[in-house]
Amino acid sequence: MVTLDDSQGEPDWRRRRFLVATTSVVGAAAVAAVAGVMVDSLEPTAADAAAASTTVNLGPIEPGMQVTVPWQKKPVVIVNRTPAMLATLQETAAKGLLKDPKCEVPQQPPYCKNEYRASKPEWLVMVRICTHLCCIPHYRPKKASITPWWLGGFHCPCHGSMYDLSGRVIKGSPAPHNMAVPEYHYAKDGKTVTITKMYPKAHLC
Ligand code: FES
Numbered sequence: 001m002v003t004l005d006d007s008q009g010e011p012d013w014r015r016r017r018f019l020v021a022t023t024s025v026v027g028a029a030a031v032a033a034v035a036g037v038m039v040d041s042l043e044p045t046a047a048d049a050a051a052a053s054t055t056v057n058l059g060p061i062e063p064g065m066q067v068t069v070p071w072q073k074k075p076v077v078i079v080n081r082t083p084a085m086l087a088t089l090q091e092t093a094a095k096g097l098l099k100d101p102k103c104e105v106p107q108q109p110p111y112c113k114n115e116y117r118a119s120k121p122e123w124l125v126m127v128r129i130c131t132h133l134c135c136i137p138h139y140r141p142k143k144a145s146i147t148p149w150w151l152g153g154f155h156c157p158c159h160g161s162m163y164d165l166s167g168r169v170i171k172g173s174p175a176p177h178n179m180a181v182p183e184y185h186y187a188k189d190g191k192t193v194t195i196t197k198m199y200p201k202a203h204l205c
Contacts (some may be wrong), residue, residue: 027051050128055194056124066139069133071195075136076182077128078193081097083139085165086122088151091113099169100178105130106201117166117181119145124192125184126167130156132175134205137163154179180204 054071061067066079079085093101093115104114111119130137137144137154140146146155146162153170154163161167162170167179180202184195198204 034065038094047150053196055192057192059191063122070193071127072198075128076195077120077124077126077139079124079126079139079165080164081116081122081124085152086116088143089164089166090169091151092153092168096169098164099173099176101168101180103168105177106199107178107201109183109199112181117168117178119184120186124166125195126183126200127180127182128154129159129179129200129204130158130175131169131177131179131203131205132156132159132161132173135159137161137179141165151190155204177203 004200023031025065027153054069054076056067056069056082061078061080063080063082064085066077067139068075070075072153089096101105101115103115103117106113108117117126128136135156137156140150140155141152142177143151143152145152151164153165153186154167156173156175157160161173161175163175163179164170164174167173169180182187182195182202183197183199186193186194
């Protein structure tokens with residue numbers, strides 16, 4: 001698991017290169033690597049389904065923090081958003097800063113077609129790939145850390161695309177769309193989230 005607290009000390013993400021050590025992430029693929037014999041005994045369809053999903057323990061992710069985990073060779077960011085962070089989402093929309101404030105482009109499953117782009121407002125689960133040319137945007141939650149009007153979000157270092165804390169792209173960015181939200185579900189106790197598949201209509205970049 002790669003754990004990043006905020007805008008400080010982010011690693012040098014490389015396009016499409018994503019090296020991760022798993023700790024609390026219980027990726028089915030990792031389990032399969034350890035228990036190869038067991039996987040050999042599975043039907044191919046079951047093994048494929050297991051390898052395609054990743055389960056993440058939400059417990060260590062403090063309010064305001066994020067983790068980025070590998071899923072199907074893509075980085076998925078999970079942010080525990082505070083009430084103050086959620087309040088910025090209405091502000092960015094009210095100020096007319098967003099290209100697609102109501103998420104009309106199907107970059108997320110229907111259950112995430114809302115300003116939070118999530119099934120639980122506090123938790124953002126999103127593929128962290130810029131929709132312009134596939135760079136990995138930096139997490140920049142602090143206000144005014146990018147521009148004086150910046151309310152927090154993601155900033156792509158490649159060509160300057162900006163996104164709010166729901167991954168909605170800001171006007172003037174070269175990125176055409178909001179970042180993609182995958183399909184996911186929570187455990188009954190709410191302690192873990194399992195990322196299952198790409199929403200078929202979503203575009204990465
Ligand atoms: S790849 Fe993100 S702005 Fe170009």
